[in-house]
Amino acid sequence: MYIEIQDVSIDYKQKNTVQKVIEHVNFEVEKGEFICLLGPSGCGKSTLLNAMAGFLKPSEGKIVIDGQEVLKPSLSYVTIFQNYGLLPWKTVLKNVELGLETKKIPRKQRKEIALKYIDMVGLKDAVHKRPNQLSGGMQQRVAIARALAVDPEVIFMDEPFGALDAITRMKLQDDILEINQETGKTIIFVTHDIEEAVFLADRIVVLDANPGRIGGIVNIHLPKHRNRTSDSFVLARDKVYDLLKMKKEELIEYYI
Amino acid sequence: MKQKKIDIVISLGLLVIIWQIVSVVLEKNTVVFPAPIQVVRAFEELFCVGLKGSTSSVTLPGHIGISLVRFAIGYLTAAVTGVFFGLILGSFPKAFAIVNPAVQVIRPIAPVAFMPFIVLWFGIGDVPAVVIIFIAGFFPILLSTVSAVEHLNPIYYKVSRNFGIGKVKTIFCIVFPAIFTQIANALRLALGTSWIFLVSGEMVGAQSGLGFLIMDSKNCIRYDALLATMITIGVIGFALDALIRVLEHVIGHKFGFVN
Ligand SMILES: Nc1ncnc2c1ncn2[C@@H]1O[C@H](COP(=O)(O)OP(=O)(O)OP(=O)(O)O)[C@@H](O)[C@H]1O
Ligand SMILES: [Mg+2]
Numbered sequence: 001m002y003i004e005i006q007d008v009s010i011d012y013k014q015k016n017t018v019q020k021v022i023e024h025v026n027f028e029v030e031k032g033e034f035i036c037l038l039g040p041s042g043c044g045k046s047t048l049l050n051a052m053a054g055f056l057k058p059s060e061g062k063i064v065i066d067g068q069e070v071l072k073p074s075l076s077y078v079t080i081f082q083n084y085g086l087l088p089w090k091t092v093l094k095n096v097e098l099g100l101e102t103k104k105i106p107r108k109q110r111k112e113i114a115l116k117y118i119d120m121v122g123l124k125d126a127v128h129k130r131p132n133q134l135s136g137g138m139q140q141r142v143a144i145a146r147a148l149a150v151d152p153e154v155i156f157m158d159e160p161f162g163a164l165d166a167i168t169r170m171k172l173q174d175d176i177l178e179i180n181q182e183t184g185k186t187i188i189f190v191t192h193d194i195e196e197a198v199f200l201a202d203r204i205v206v207l208d209a210n211p212g213r214i215g216g217i218v219n220i221h222l223p224k225h226r227n228r229t230s231d232s233f234v235l236a237r238d239k240v241y242d243l244l245k246m247k248k249e250e251l252i253e254y255y256i
Numbered sequence: 257m258k259q260k261k262i263d264i265v266i267s268l269g270l271l272v273i274i275w276q277i278v279s280v281v282l283e284k285n286t287v288v289f290p291a292p293i294q295v296v297r298a299f300e301e302l303f304c305v306g307l308k309g310s311t312s313s314v315t316l317p318g319h320i321g322i323s324l325v326r327f328a329i330g331y332l333t334a335a336v337t338g339v340f341f342g343l344i345l346g347s348f349p350k351a352f353a354i355v356n357p358a359v360q361v362i363r364p365i366a367p368v369a370f371m372p373f374i375v376l377w378f379g380i381g382d383v384p385a386v387v388i389i390f391i392a393g394f395f396p397i398l399l400s401t402v403s404a405v406e407h408l409n410p411i412y413y414k415v416s417r418n419f420g421i422g423k424v425k426t427i428f429c430i431v432f433p434a435i436f437t438q439i440a441n442a443l444r445l446a447l448g449t450s451w452i453f454l455v456s457g458e459m460v461g462a463q464s465g466l467g468f469l470i471m472d473s474k475n476c477i478r479y480d481a482l483l484a485t486m487i488t489i490g491v492i493g494f495a496l497d498a499l500i501r502v503l504e505h506v507i508g509h510k511f512g513f514v515n
Pocket of ligand 1: 012013014019021039040041042043044045046047048192
């Protein structure tokens with residue numbers, strides 16, 4: 001499998017106490033898949049994502065991407081944060097170029113690549129603006145362009161649209177789906193919004209809280225470009241909703 | 257806070273008026289409490305021929321120039337080293353934990369207290385003033401920078417690690433611009449403090465400069481000249497503060513460090 005989460009547990013050690021946040025999580029992801037990690041607040045979604053992206057080391061088990069154990073962040077798997085993580089003193093262009101310097105791409109080419117992705121997320125007119133001159137949605141687009149520019153294999157997104165209004169959020173959901181389909185990049189997307197998960201995911205990994213365990217995996221076999229009001233969409237949404245509420249004894253895998 | 261020009265004029269005007277009134281009330285004591293007009297004359301004297309009866313023939317602009325050069329050397333060295341070591345120590349908390357207690361012990365010692373040693377090691381002349389100004393500026397700049405680094409939003413480090421930016425480049429190209437506002441504030445506060453200590457630095461051993469002129473006026477029992485020198489120090493301090501605000505603004509906006 002392309003990404004393997006092998007019996008991963010994660011603890012946070014604080015002074016005298018150890019808090020078990022993630023316990024014995026196992027799942028696998030295929031290349032090009034769109035996975036949503038769904039669960040209530042505080043269940044450890046960000047923690048698991050941070051471990052997958054190499055920002056923190058699991059206390060037990062290991063995470064493997066493309067045959068290599070994840071030990072530190074890498075340009076082949078880039079994270080997009082909820083609060084965008086843009087550098088406020090740099091222009092849109094310079095922000096998008098950020099990772100390209102590390103890849104030792106010559107200056108002129110850097111600019112070309114950056115402009116290509118800025119254009120792709122529809123921000124051609126904002127190239128020389130600074131982040132604080134942009135709306136939240138536009139800032140998140142810059143972050144997406146910046147991630148795409150380094151041409152990563154996997155994109156991790158931690159509630160990337162959480163701070164945006166409903167209309168902007170729907171627009172960006174369409175965009176990210178299109179990116180997933182056109183570029184074939186694997187996307188691991190954290191959300192606590194059931195509808196968002198059903199709209200985007202090939203598979204939804206539902207996390208339970210205390211301890212953070214997989215409560216179920218839902219395969220969504222709806223065509224892409226889903227209609228949010230169709231019967232099958234509503235049915236799928238209700239299924240996931242039930243799954244979240246249920247007390248489960250063992251891992252359940254659903255196909256919808 | 258933006259100072260309006262009119263407010264400055266009113267404020268200083270009132271100060272002069274109160275001064276004039278007090279000197280009229282104390283009419284007989286104009287030697288120990290000079291009236292504004294006497295100070296204006298003292299200014300003229302200092303400006304054109306230097307303090308009469310002094311060992312030095314340097315005029316006021318000469319003293320100002322010398323003081324400003326000493327100040328620039330001491331302050332700029334403090335600024336550069338303070339910010340540099342602040343960035344480094346802030347980025348390596350373990351190292352700072354070791355350094356911090358020592359700094360906290362040295363910092364409360366008034367810079368002037370170092371004077372005997374400074375004179376012993378470096379002799380008299382320009383160095384003591386420069387060193388005092390340096391000490392006065394270095395610690396606040398260092399500690400403010402460290403504190404700003406410590407409180408930096410961790411997302412900057414995540415972004416930096418994510419895009420494979422090395423440790424050194426992270427410190428100078430990510431952390432530094434991210435805390436520019438705090439650094440600029442620290443630099444401005446330290447500018448004021450250092451300028452205050454200029455006088456102490458020049459009071460011992462120096463044969464020129466504004467601090468020397470203070471001592472010299474006192475020795476010549478010329479309180480009008482003393483007051484003129486004090487006013488000069490105040491006005492220059494005020495002007496330096498205005499200057500660094502402008503610099504802060506220009507640099508901050510040119511590079512986008514300030515939103
Ligand atoms: N750096 C940390 N140190 C100690 N405990 C932490 C740390 N980060 C998170 N936790 C704890 O781990 C648990 C899971 O946190 P996490 O941020 O992963 O949840 P989440 O599912 O992403 O929640 P949300 O939807 O609110 O973002 C929480 O109980 C939190 O208090
Ligand atoms: Mg979270």
